[in-house]
Amino acid sequence: MTIEEIKEEEEEEGPPSHVESEITTKPRRIALFVEPSPFAYVSGYKNRFQNFIKYLREMGDEVMVVTTHEGVPEEFHGAKLVGSRSFPFPWYQQVPLSLALSPRIINEVKQFKPDIIHASSPGIMVFGALVIAKMLSVPIVMSYHTHVPVYIPRYTYSWLVQPMWLVIKFLHQAADLTLVPSAAIAKDLQQYKVAAANTIRLWNKGVDSDSFHPKFHSHEMRIRLSNGEPDKPLIVHVGRIGVEKNLDFLKSVMEKIPHSRIAFVGDGPYREDLEKLFEGMPAVFTGMLQGEELSQAYASGDIFLMPSESETLGQVVLEAMSSGLPVVAARAGGVPDIIPPDQEEKTGYLFTPGDLDDCLNKLVPLLQDTGLREKIGQAARVEMEKYDWRAATRVIRNQQYNAAIWFWRKKREELLKPLYWLAKCFLPTETPRKITAAGNPQV
Numbered sequence: 001m002t003i004e005e006i007k008e009e010e011e012e013e014g015p016p017s018h019v020e021s022e023i024t025t026k027p028r029r030i031a032l033f034v035e036p037s038p039f040a041y042v043s044g045y046k047n048r049f050q051n052f053i054k055y056l057r058e059m060g061d062e063v064m065v066v067t068t069h070e071g072v073p074e075e076f077h078g079a080k081l082v083g084s085r086s087f088p089f090p091w092y093q094q095v096p097l098s099l100a101l102s103p104r105i106i107n108e109v110k111q112f113k114p115d116i117i118h119a120s121s122p123g124i125m126v127f128g129a130l131v132i133a134k135m136l137s138v139p140i141v142m143s144y145h146t147h148v149p150v151y152i153p154r155y156t157y158s159w160l161v162q163p164m165w166l167v168i169k170f171l172h173q174a175a176d177l178t179l180v181p182s183a184a185i186a187k188d189l190q191q192y193k194v195a196a197a198n199t200i201r202l203w204n205k206g207v208d209s210d211s212f213h214p215k216f217h218s219h220e221m222r223i224r225l226s227n228g229e230p231d232k233p234l235i236v237h238v239g240r241i242g243v244e245k246n247l248d249f250l251k252s253v254m255e256k257i258p259h260s261r262i263a264f265v266g267d268g269p270y271r272e273d274l275e276k277l278f279e280g281m282p283a284v285f286t287g288m289l290q291g292e293e294l295s296q297a298y299a300s301g302d303i304f305l306m307p308s309e310s311e312t313l314g315q316v317v318l319e320a321m322s323s324g325l326p327v328v329a330a331r332a333g334g335v336p337d338i339i340p341p342d343q344e345e346k347t348g349y350l351f352t353p354g355d356l357d358d359c360l361n362k363l364v365p366l367l368q369d370t371g372l373r374e375k376i377g378q379a380a381r382v383e384m385e386k387y388d389w390r391a392a393t394r395v396i397r398n399q400q401y402n403a404a405i406w407f408w409r410k411k412r413e414e415l416l417k418p419l420y421w422l423a424k425c426f427l428p429t430e431t432p433r434k435i436t437a438a439g440n441p442q443v
Contacts, residue, residue: 014198014199014403014406014407015402015403015406015407027059027060027061027062028061028062028115028116028397028401029061029062029064029112029113029114029115029116030056030061030062030063030064030114030115030116030117030118030401031063031064031066031109031112031114031116031117031118031129031138032049032052032053032063032064032065032066032117032118032119033066033067033100033117033118033119033120033125033126033128033129034049034065034066034067034119034120034125035067035068035096035097035098035100035120035123035124035125035126036067036068036095036096036097036123037067037068037070037071037072037096038050038053038065038067039067039071039072039073039076040068040070040071040072040096041068041071041095041096045120045145045181045315047207047208047315047389048145048181048203048206048315048389049120050076051206051208051389051393052389052392052393052396053065053076053077053079054077054389055389055390055393055394056079056393056397057077057078057079058077058390059393059394059397061397062080062112063078063079063080064079064080064081064082064108064109064112064114065079065080065081065082066082066084066100066105066108066109066125066129067081067082067083067084067125068083068084068086068096068097068098068125069083069084069085069086069096069098070083070086070096080112082105082108084098084099084100084102084105084125084128085098085102086098097123097124097125098124098125098128099124099125099127099128100125100128100129100132101127101128101131101132105128105132106132106135109132109136110136114136114138115138115139115405116138116139116140116141116401116404116405117129117132117133117138117139117140117141118140118141118142118143119140119141119142119143120142120143120145121142121143121144121145121168121171121172121178122144122146122148122164122167122168122171123146126142126171127171130171130174130175137412139176139177139401139404139405139407139408140174140175140176140404140408141175141176141177141178141179141400141401141404142171142172142175142177142178142179143178143179143180143181143203144168144172144178144179144180144181144185144189144312145181145312146312147185147188147310147311147312147333148164148168149161149164149165149168150244150309150310151244151310152164154242154243154244155243155244165192165194168189168192168194169192169193169194169195172189172194172195173194173195175195175199176199176404176405176407176408176411177199177201177400177403177404177407178194178195178199178200178201179201179202179203179396179400180200180201180202180203180312181202181203181205181312181313181334182202182205182312182313182333182334182337183202183334183337184332184333184334184336184337185312185313185333185334186200186202199407201400201403203392203396203400204387204391204392204395205313205318205337205338205387205392206318206387206388206389206391206392207315207318207319207321207322207384207387207389208319208322208389209322209381209384209385209387209388211295212295212298212299212318212319212320212322212323212384213295213299213322213323213324213381214299214323214324214377214381215299216292216295216296216298216299216300216323217296217299217300218296218299218300219300221293221296221297221300222234222300222301224284224286225261225263225265225284225286225297225300225301226261226263226284227261227282227284229261229282232259232260232261232282233257233259233260233261233302233303233367234260234261234262234263234300234301234302234303235254235260235261235262235263235301235302235303235304235305235363236262236263236265236297236298236300236301236302236303236304236305236320236325237250237262237263237264237265237266237304237305237306238265238266238294238297238298238304238316238319238320239265239266239306239308239316240266240267240268241264241266241267241268241269241270241271241274242268242269242270243269243270243273244308244310245268245270245307245308245310246307246308246309246310246330246353246354247264247270247274247307247308248274248277249307249354249356249359250262250305250307251277251278251281252356253305253307253356253359253360253363254278254281254282254283255281256356256360257360257363257364257367258282260282260367261282261283261284262278262281262282262283262284262305263283263284263285263286263297263301264283264284264285264286265286265289265294265297266286266287266288266289267287267288271285295323298319298320298323298325299323299324299325301325302325302366302367302373303325303326303327303328303363303366303367303373304316304317304320304321304325304326304327304328304329305327305328305329305363306320306327306328306329306330306335307329307330307353307359308329308330308332308333309330309332309333309353309354310332310333311332311333311334311335312333312334313333313334313335313337313338314329314333314334314335314338317329317335317338317339317348318338318384318387320380321338321347321348321380321381321383321384322380322381322384322385323381324377324378324380324381325377325380326348326349326366326372326373326376326377326380327339327348327349327380328348328349328350328351328359328362328363328366329348329349329350329351330350330351330352330353330354331350331351331352331353332353335350336350343383345376346376346379347376347379347380347383348376348380349362349363349366349376350362
């Protein structure tokens, strides 16, 4: 066996099976660094982190959440909430960022005495979380939620893509474990050697199937979304309106099906441009909807259309399917994890990214056949009932955090080996001594 093969084998070594499957009953103290805020900034991971915090607390863990200071509530399921002063991201003003390395934040985390630190990545706050984890000698998990290298060419200079990958690689190689929302993202991170394959783990998908349910169908909401034409076929898109979401593609789609209506639910930096693009077309822009209004918006449509090619998972796809809507989405990013090949044309439809004809071939039969829409929507709802945030949280808490702690201990042992060797070489060997219960050494 060559040196390279030995190194590769050592890199792939992971926790023993009993560590992977261990059920942790002892409460932990978990510090979460989440940027942007899961309380103020509406994004795909808002529900993920809110439910994660909720169920960690339900399982008995003490939780501290460090996030950007805007909109931090006074209380959230008993978690300790710490707001850190933030500044707007230069290329995307709606995204507040914070390093979270002020003496106040460091002192708050130190006093909390976390057993593990978990930070969202990429961003600015993840650097602060990493520094604090190393200062306090605490294991750190990073969960990857925004595929920034894909977004960069849409917002700024393409030459920044490679430097961004180097930054991501630096962060995640310093982490003890990386969590990703889909197999597609795991494959991308492995391809760029962001971290060892055995330290990249899946954060199972979940959806609140009570809040997103067909029972929220509302005739009044349908009138609103269809601009007063509820009898026309209604396509719904929910999500942040950003240039990277490929929403321009939907104009070409709507030009081919002029008898249909489309509603854009959400807001974002590209909304004004998109409204101009759809001027004179049967399109409604509702802006941000939350709570029961959002549930009604999903359940009152006929089809959910998703052209984005950059989703790390596609939480809105899960919510639409849970609401009983047949989904037609681009076969890209994390969406094929939600509608795998064996489920295509059963729980939803995927089209080749950017292929208008393929999209229309999947979309038009659904628009023309009410029975087919109902059949696919019901199957999608049944499938989504399998995914539970409590179960997903339990896997992270009891298995992935255990693995992270194991990797952290292993790294620490490797770092200390030279010191042990020096001590053995230069320090006199003493007769082993027994430590009494009172802490006094005995010969």
